[in-house]
Amino acid sequence: MTPIGFVHSTRTDATDDAWDAEATTIHLDGDTFSPEALQGLDAFSHAVIVYWFDRVPPEKITTGARHPRGNESWPKVGIFAQRGKNRPNRIGVTTVRIVDVQNLSVTVEGLDAIDRTPVLDIKPYMLEFAPRGTVSQPQWSKELMSDYWRTIQSQ
Template structure:
């Protein structure tokens, strides 16, 4: 399967810092060579979108295929790459739900997208509460701690 980017992140952060992402505003410029002019029609009725993007600046040699301490913190447990949300994943894909501030044709204005300028965008989906987890959510203490300042 080949995945073609549908757009690119513009603005926001230039460097992938770990925390404080909720204050970051950025845009996604959707590619008119891939999408029609009405591809985002109706998206502005949603408060949030789910963005699938690429960690394009991550060196492929840095990809983790096993386990590591999240953020290199020895006080957190060593867990498999699939048990964390870090960037050095085998396919270098990020997924984030962020606030949709506006839609202007093929330009989406967002807040809280934790992707840096230039990141390729592979998909944008409206956030629908019907896709939220059903039932109680369980997560380890270190996961709550890692997210304390993320947004």
């Protein structure tokens, strides 16, 4: 795959939590795209960003089960039952709020990717693609996510 652009963010370290405190803009590759590629995206409130955890070294890839974040009070679950960055193909997917679209740039809130992360795709979020029916998840995942999106001001 070839990145369509790169993340420009105030966060340079892949640490967990407080991702809503980050200022993030995705800049598309100007050699490949023109502003036309983003035409109409500003009519959507949210987008789905697909990106590559390019700085996860191959030896850190997890293919089996582990305790999320190494927390042994949470159950050991397989890599496909969690959203950690050490995934087999190192692909990240996050739904973000669109703040602004200008030229070849999209400013967003809630992107959990660090500065210079390669972006593979941007898709508008549509309610019709939201889950149908009841959504459930285990308690440990709710605990893990409790501070994930908080802002620095709420700490």
